[in-house]
Amino acid sequence: MARVLVAKTGLDGHWRGVLAVATALREAGFEVILLGMATTEEIVAAAEQEDVDLVGLNVGGHIAVVERIIEGLRARLPDLPVIAGGTIAPWVVERLAELGVPSFPPGSRLADVVTAARNAVGESTKQ
Amino acid sequence: MEKSASGIGLKGVYGPDDVRCGTGSEQPGHPPFTRGAYEEMYRSQPWRIFQLSGFGNPEDEGARIRFLLDHGETGFIMEHDRNIADHLYDVDHREVVARREDVGLVGAVLLSVDDFDTVLQGIALDEVYAHPGGGVVQHGPFALASYWTVALERGYQLQQLAGTGQSDFFLTYLGCITKQQIPPSVGLRLNCDIIEFCEAHLPRWVPVSIAGYNGADSGLDSVQELGAVFANSIEYLDEMQRRGTVPLERVAQRVGGINLRVGLDLFEDAAKLRAARRIWSRLLRERYGITDTRASKLRIHSLTAGSSMRYQQPLNNIVRGTIMALAGVLGGTQSLGVSGYDEAISIPSEHAHQMSIRVQQILQNECNLTEVSDPLGGSYYVEALTEALDERATTFTSEILEQGGFVSALDSGWLHGVAAENQLTELRDIESGAKRIVGVNVATEDDSPFVVDGFQGSSDAWERGMERITALRAERDSHRTGDALKALDLACRSNGNVMPPMMDAVASRATVGEIGGVFRAAFGDWNVPIRF
Numbered sequence: 001m002a003r004v005l006v007a008k009t010g011l012d013g014h015w016r017g018v019l020a021v022a023t024a025l026r027e028a029g030f031e032v033i034l035l036g037m038a039t040t041e042e043i044v045a046a047a048e049q050e051d052v053d054l055v056g057l058n059v060g061g062h063i064a065v066v067e068r069i070i071e072g073l074r075a076r077l078p079d080l081p082v083i084a085g086g087t088i089a090p091w092v093v094e095r096l097a098e099l100g101v102p103s104f105p106p107g108s109r110l111a112d113v114v115t116a117a118r119n120a121v122g123e124s125t126k127q
Numbered sequence: 128m129e130k131s132a133s134g135i136g137l138k139g140v141y142g143p144d145d146v147r148c149g150t151g152s153e154q155p156g157h158p159p160f161t162r163g164a165y166e167e168m169y170r171s172q173p174w175r176i177f178q179l180s181g182f183g184n185p186e187d188e189g190a191r192i193r194f195l196l197d198h199g200e201t202g203f204i205m206e207h208d209r210n211i212a213d214h215l216y217d218v219d220h221r222e223v224v225a226r227r228e229d230v231g232l233v234g235a236v237l238l239s240v241d242d243f244d245t246v247l248q249g250i251a252l253d254e255v256y257a258h259p260g261g262g263v264v265q266h267g268p269f270a271l272a273s274y275w276t277v278a279l280e281r282g283y284q285l286q287q288l289a290g291t292g293q294s295d296f297f298l299t300y301l302g303c304i305t306k307q308q309i310p311p312s313v314g315l316r317l318n319c320d321i322i323e324f325c326e327a328h329l330p331r332w333v334p335v336s337i338a339g340y341n342g343a344d345s346g347l348d349s350v351q352e353l354g355a356v357f358a359n360s361i362e363y364l365d366e367m368q369r370r371g372t373v374p375l376e377r378v379a380q381r382v383g384g385i386n387l388r389v390g391l392d393l394f395e396d397a398a399k400l401r402a403a404r405r406i407w408s409r410l411l412r413e414r415y416g417i418t419d420t421r422a423s424k425l426r427i428h429s430l431t432a433g434s435s436m437r438y439q440q441p442l443n444n445i446v447r448g449t450i451m452a453l454a455g456v457l458g459g460t461q462s463l464g465v466s467g468y469d470e471a472i473s474i475p476s477e478h479a480h481q482m483s484i485r486v487q488q489i490l491q492n493e494c495n496l497t498e499v500s501d502p503l504g505g506s507y508y509v510e511a512l513t514e515a516l517d518e519r520a521t522t523f524t525s526e527i528l529e530q531g532g533f534v535s536a537l538d539s540g541w542l543h544g545v546a547a548e549n550q551l552t553e554l555r556d557i558e559s560g561a562k563r564i565v566g567v568n569v570a571t572e573d574d575s576p577f578v579v580d581g582f583q584g585s586s587d588a589w590e591r592g593m594e595r596i597t598a599l600r601a602e603r604d605s606h607r608t609g610d611a612l613k614a615l616d617l618a619c620r621s622n623g624n625v626m627p628p629m630m631d632a633v634a635s636r637a638t639v640g641e642i643g644g645v646f647r648a649a650f651g652d653w654n655v656p657i658r659f
Contacts, residue, residue, distance in 0.1 A: 010229050011210045011222060013303040015657065016345055016550050022659060023551060034659050037306045039225040061229030089472050089581030106438040106471045107567045109558050 002121045004054040007035040007043050009069055010061035017106075018058040021085055024110040025056070025117055040072040047077055053121045059086040059103070063095055070099055081120035085113060132392035133348035135515045141507035149510050155459070155500040157420070159408035161401045161513065162501035163459040164424045169497035174455075175256065175462035176487045177428060181206030181235040182474055183585035184592075185245035188235035193249060194477060199484050202256035202290075202462065205246065206234040206474070207270070208588070213263040213305045215643020218592035222306065231588025233474050234260075238596050238640075240633050243273040244280070252278045257290035263305065264314035267294030267321060267335070268625060269642050272633040275329070280634075291333035291384065291428075292325075294318050296359055297341035300537040300653070301546060309646055310653040311534045317625060319366050322381050324626035326373045333384040335363070340430045343388035346546030346553075349399045350516060354523025355542065356385055356403070357410055358533040361524075364415060365532075379411050379422035389455040390432040391447060397503055398512035400427055400458025405517055428462040429455030436470035440566035441579040444468035449486050456496055457503055463487060473581035540656030547657075596638060603636040611635040612645055619649035 006022045008015075018034075026032045033050050035043065047055055055073060059066050070082055084096055085104040096103040102116045129137045138145070155163030165171060178200055181188040192203045210216060210223045210230050217223070217238060223230060230236060237243055243259070261270030271292050278288055300311050309317070318335045325334035339347075339356040347355060360382055367378040387403060389396045407425040411417040431451035436444045448465040455463050465483040467475030475483065490496055503509040530536040537543075556562035563569045611632040618628045632642060 010226055011214060011306060012229075012233065013209070013213065013305045015304055016302075016547070019547055019657065019659065020551055020554055023547075032659075039222070041225075061226060061232055064228035065226050087472065090578075091580060107564075110554060111558060 001029060001031045002054065003031045003033065003050060003052040004056055004117060005033045005035055005043070005047050005050055005052040006056045006058070007038045007046070008058040008060065009065050010059075011037055012060045013037070014060070017086065021056065021058070021110065021113055024114055028114040028117070030054075030117065040069045043069055044072045044076050047073060047080060052080070054117055055080060055082045056117070057082060057084045059084045059088055059092075063092050066096070067099070070101060083113070083116050083120055131395045131512065132390060133350045133395060133516070133519075135350075135395070135512065135519070141511055143507060145507055145511040147514055150501075150504050153504075156424075158418070158423055160404035160424055162504050164404060164426055164461065166500075168459060168500040170500075173491050173497055174460055174487075175202045176200050176484055177202040177204060177256075177258070177462040178464050178480060178483055179204045179206050180475075180480065182233065182582075183231040183235060183588045185235055185237060185242040187231075187585050188237075189246040189248055191477070191480070192246065195480060195484065196250075196255075198481055199488055202258070204258040204464070205237075205260040205270075207260045207266065208232075208234040208236045209303075209305075211236055211238065211592075211639060212260065212266045212270070213303065214307055215265055215269070215639055215646060217638050217640025218589055218596055220640055223589075227589040230592065231584055236588045236592040237273070238592060239599055239636050239638050240273045240276045241599065241636065242595065244277045247274075247277055252281065252283055253287040255289070257288075258293065259290065260293075262293045262295055262298050262338075263303070263308070264294045264296065264299040264317065265309045265643070265646055266639075267292055268317055268629045269633065269639055271321065272626065272629045276630060276633045285328045286330055288329060289331040292321060292335050293338060293386075294321065294335045295338040295341055295386075296533070296537065297338050297345070297355070301542060302341040302345040304655055304657070307647065308653045309650045311537050313650045315362060315366055315534055318363065319370065320624045320626050322363070322367060322378060323370075323372055323624055325381065326377055334381055336384055336386050336428070337382065338386035340386050340388040342542075342546070343390070344432060344434045346548075346550035347542075348549060349390075349392075349395055350519040351523050351545060352388065353399060353403055353406065353516060353520035355527060355533065356387070357406055357520070358524045358527035358536070360385075360407075360410070361414070361528070362533045368415075375415055376417050376419045376422045379415070379417050380419075383407060383422060383424065384426045384428070386428045386430060388432050389429045389451045389458070389460075391435050391451060393450060393454050393457075394503070394509055395512055395516070396451070396454035397458040398509050398516055400429070400455065400460060401501075401503075401509070401513045402516040402520065403427060404459075405513070406520060426461045427459070428464070429458070429460040430464040431455075431466045433466045433470050436466050436468070437564060437566055438471035439571065440573050440575060441468050441472065442575060442577055443566055444470065445482055445486065448483065449490070452486055452490060456490055459501060469579050469581060472579060473583070476582040479582070538656065540658055543657050599636055599638065608632075608635040608637050608641075612637055612641055615642070616645045616649060619645060
């Protein structure tokens, strides 16, 4: 069973979206580790300790914070895929795509998130 | 069978047999206030145009507030940075430093009373109606004390000030759960301290405002929103009855200013405001024996559902905002906030904010909506909805009381479970097409020439905050600040009211993070009960 770490990048505590996505991933067969609000160091440490196949980031804030987390993950776990969701402006969706991170703004279908998660895990070297 | 947004079965047409009591002999401004809080309603006073605003540096927030007031806003709500305010962290707290670029994106960075003073430059504090922030419970005492201290330092008397606090349990413990937060039982204590302090010093101030909005936008339906709001008010009334420090009629008047969400089920949402007033009037009479009309007249602030604003085809949201606003007006709201059309992307741009005001001005000036009170009164359908909401919400209040009361239902995670289940059902219904949304799963082609990029605000809010806090710590009388924080700590650990020492701490230039440090040491953290 593929393992996915789900974390919030910011300190904005709106949780309904991230819980819905985590629930959908679990129902789709993923083993979900819900980390909550976490810093770069905490996310990287948890990804290593939990030996996850995928990281899902709930993005609510500035792209620079997300970029720092992605850099931190890639420095330690270069093959670990990342996907993102949240209140993501159209230009941020494009920027994340350039970084190889598929992202899902409001109005995205949970089924599409699950598909992207499956594809990401399929592409990772662990599978 | 077709259903309303909260699950009330709907017939194809309604008639006299569908209404049990109706409101035939009722008048607005008289118990049970179903038809309105005031006799003349909008003929005597239009609803207050009351928008959330704030981002970046204190100067940015002040400029936006003055922009909104210049464009017709008749009260203002200060929005604070969530990293700083909701958590009571200073800008140099490690959790904030780790996310420094986020700082200022969704609210202003207000670290001390001096920053409040900067925001409020050019505003005559005896002439405005203010909501200084403090939506999150642990931030309420600091935000209120800071606003009041600015006024005192400018030579105003506290009794001259008009406005509202919030300190909302729905936001704090259900909708927007922070990394660190004082437990709900402590929140109840602080809120009752604020009620006592306002009773003693601020006759024109609403001390706390129960915001069902935050429950509804976290997943509660209209029935559950109403039921939970009154379960919350019962906590305040019971605790203040136990304290015995303020006459209960006065407490009821103080907490009888609430906040509800108005959504897109036009008639149900209008009926919700009618039902809310009726339930409050009956609750006070039956549970507390209060019949004083100043107390039993519920005043309502309405806010359009942010979660109904869509990312796709964002200009459509102007229409959605208008319809939701209309629900509040038809229901007899006292004040109204309309979400920005860019709500699903960012905090409002200046233009989106202006549009939220223009929507309200069109409703006030062009639609003849202000001349007749309770225009839906006597509609078989609306009266039936009002009765159904009243009955079902009252049942939901009883269910919460069976859980041990509102605070227990939050502490146990029971209410979170209800909200999360609704939320997932709604997402699935949108995905399956059972719930149709234009631009999302209906009419998805978009030829709009307008691009809505999302408002970014200022990029130096964290750096500027670091500069201010460094200077403040160097310049203030640190002995005075230290003594004031010690006195606050003592009050927190005793049964005393925290507000007088909070006023002293704020006046001594204690920072938001230092006050948070006192709270964390004295009260500890809430154990968040969200199950997964």
